[in-house]
């Protein structure tokens with residue numbers, strides 16, 4: 193099948209590479225998935241809603257990824273990139289020709305991009321690329337994010353009166369994934385540049401990719417995704433959230449500050465050892481490999497070159513307290529195996545003290561506690577019933593954090 197050249201709006205430049213679409217030209221898009229796709233021979237078309245970033249992509253068509261590790265001051269140039277607004281007709285045309293569609297927009301935004309994907313797929317069916325294999329992968333911190341995206345795309349197609357969804361999806365694989373690289377906002381260099389840690393891990397459901405021979409550099413295809421997804425969410429993200437919520441209470445600003453605070457580090461490390469004991473039981477990791485995973489995770493948090501604000505890591509605290517999420521999900525897994533979870537409970541309790549005006553969910557949580565009381569707030573967010581052991585523990589630690597804050601305030605710490 194011959195591929196028409198993609199013509200960039202404005203510059204008139206044309207490109208004959210394979211096309212990849214990435215929704216979300218943010219930290220993970222520009223700093224992780226986009227660069228891997230480019231290195232694998234794709235021209236990456238970022239679809240976003242921030243016009244300034246789109247304009248910059250179309251003006252420059254390249255940017256730098258700065259690797260912020262201790263041992264190397266490394267820079268990688270990324271070329272072959274374009275940007276379109278999701279509402280732009282060119283976005284639909286690009287979807288109609290793409291061989292891979294990836295996202296990193298945040299779990300709550302998947303529903304919003306689904307209508308654009310649905311329209312692009314309808315356009316594709318009516319065009320010359322109708323039979324071209326396509327893989328869709330939502331790269332979000334969420335269990336089975338691609339399944340969720342697929343559900344929203346199906347709903348959007350039904351809303352348009354589409355009846356042959358199976359036919360439309362025949363050449364398309366919707367693959368879930370696990371995605372791991374710490375990338376906070378970056379302020380050095382030009383507006384497109386990003387600063388990332390060297391480490392990365394991208395694990396994708398092997399049976400779902402189309403064609404089955406799909407090869408993208410850095411993409412680890414696995415028959416069973418769950419061990420990778422749960423290990424990452426209930427270790428890296430769990431400990432990260434513990435450091436952010438406890439560090440916030442202590443007036444700290446960044447993750448590396450929190451990891452150097454004895455109390456925050458102790459609670460976070462012991463919490464991921466608690467979830468680790470359950471992960472070992474559930475997925476059969478060896479004690480030694482999981483200890484190494486935890487040690488590497490603690491070292492990643494402590495990277496002094498990554499100035500990761502606690503507010504970013506703690507963002508959307510209500511979602512982070514959901515039963516299948518990084519904190520309560522980890523605690524529930526421990527409960528399933530009858531294992532201790534005291535430190536996880538301390539972190540869950542700390543989340544109820546996160547009070548940042550710029551964070552919509554933090555404001556909702558604070559309002560819930562104020563209007564309906566902490567006991568109801570715990571029940572509504574975590575789904576632990578009042579009177580249960582978990583609920584009582586969280587309540588007790590919530591008050592202990594409150595007393596600690598009051599003491600620090602009095603002592604002027």
Ligand SMILES: NC(=O)c1ccc[n+]([C@@H]2O[C@H](COP(=O)([O-])OP(=O)(O)OC[C@H]3O[C@@H](n4cnc5c(N)ncnc54)[C@H](O)[C@@H]3O)[C@@H](O)[C@H]2O)c1
Nearest residue numbers: 216217218219220240241296297298299332333373374375
């Ligand atoms: N940053 C990290 O360290 C990291 C690591 C692993 C996974 N993740 C996950 O990746 C996802 C994105 O995180 P991020 O840090 O890159 O966020 P980000 O805020 O840097 O990027 C999100 C991008 O999505 C864009 N966007 C918002 N609404 C959109 C829409 N309707 N259509 C298209 N684009 C839209 C935003 O403009 C922004 O450019 C999240 O699910 C996050 O949990 C982040």
Ligand SMILES: O=P(O)(O)OC[C@@H](O)[C@@H](O)[C@H](O)[C@H](O)CO
Nearest residue numbers: 333371372373374375429432505
């Ligand atoms: O993106 P969130 O809000 O789900 O979680 C915040 C951080 O824990 C997260 O972005 C990590 O940096 C990332 O998951 C590392 O791979």
